[in-house]
Amino acid sequence: MKKLLTGVVIVLITAGMLNACSEMEDESPSSSSSEYTAPEYKEMPDLRHMSLEKAIATLHGEGWTDVEAVEENDGTESTVRLDQTGYHIASQNPHNGKTGVSTDTHVRLTVHKDRTRTISNLVAVNDPWDEAFEKLRSAGLERxxxxxxxxxxxxxxxQYYVKSVSDGDADNLPAIIVEDYRDKRRHEEQQQERDASGQEAHGGAFCSTEGDTAISDRSDNILTCQEASDGRLRWIS
Structure with missing residues (x-):
């Protein structure tokens, strides 16, 4: 009887050891660890002037998930939550267009708080640029x-004027194009000559009436029918 009990104990201990080994095998790192995904290497998209929401969506869509956003004020930095609204991207690191950027790279976005996306109520086409600039600055808007x-x-x-002005939208800042008054006058003179001549000509081609003018078929230059170096009348700029 004593031998029988001893045998039963040995069997139970052995079974327990086998169960413990089985559990250890089930919990081995190779069976529980997640599969490794190698990073991709891509060109960094241009995020400047995008809303923070769109920039984050763009990065995540391309595979960059290690992202931070910071705001700079008077030389100090503060972290901005990635789900914050009312911000747009002022600069980025890595910079836009950089190639071969691993998708496990840390991306740092410097953001700027939106003030307004409408400036057409402050600035109009043909406004002198010095006056328009002061209006924008007085409204707290920085170029x-x-x-x-x-x-x-x-x-x-x-010496400059506002050639065009366009308001922004959710993902684009307002935009202003400025031109020198001298360029404006030159364009107006070219347009007047074009309207007066009413014809186009190919530079270097023969013409018949000396002094006639025409607009170049290749550019905005005005051509004049005059004697060329070969002694014949040609359209010359």
């Missing part, structure tokens, strides 16, 4: 942050 500026205005702003 490059609150509206996109296109033009080469330097020095005396009174």
């Amino acid at each position: 490059g942050c609150d509206y996109i500026y296109v033009g080469g205005a330097m020095g005396d702003y009174s």
Whole structure:
């Protein structure tokens, strides 16, 4: 009887050890770990001027999930929640267009709080740029942050005017195109000559009446019928 009980105990202990080993095998790292996904290498999209919401959606859609957004004020930085509304992207790192960026790269977005997407109530086409600029600045709008500026205005702003102005929308900032008054006058003169001549001509082609004018069929240049180096009348710019 004693031998029988001893045998039963040994069997139970052995069975327990086998069960423990089975459990250890079931819990092995190889069977519970998730499958590794290798990162992709892509070109960084241009996120500037996008709303924060659209920028995050764009990054996540391309595979970048390690993203932070910060706002800079007077030299200090503060973190902005990625689900915050009313912000747009001022700059990004990595920069737009950079190629071969791994999708596990940390992306840092510097954001700017939206003030307004409407500026046509402040600035109109043909406004002198110096006056328009002061109106925008008085409204608290900064060039490059609150509206996109296109033009080469330097020095005396009174020499420039607003050529076009467009309001923004949810994903685009308002935009202003500025042009030099001298360019405007030149374009107007070319248009007047074009209207007066009423014809197009090919530069270098023969013409018949010296002094006639025409608009180039390749550009906005005005061509004049005059004697060329070969002694014959040709359309010359």
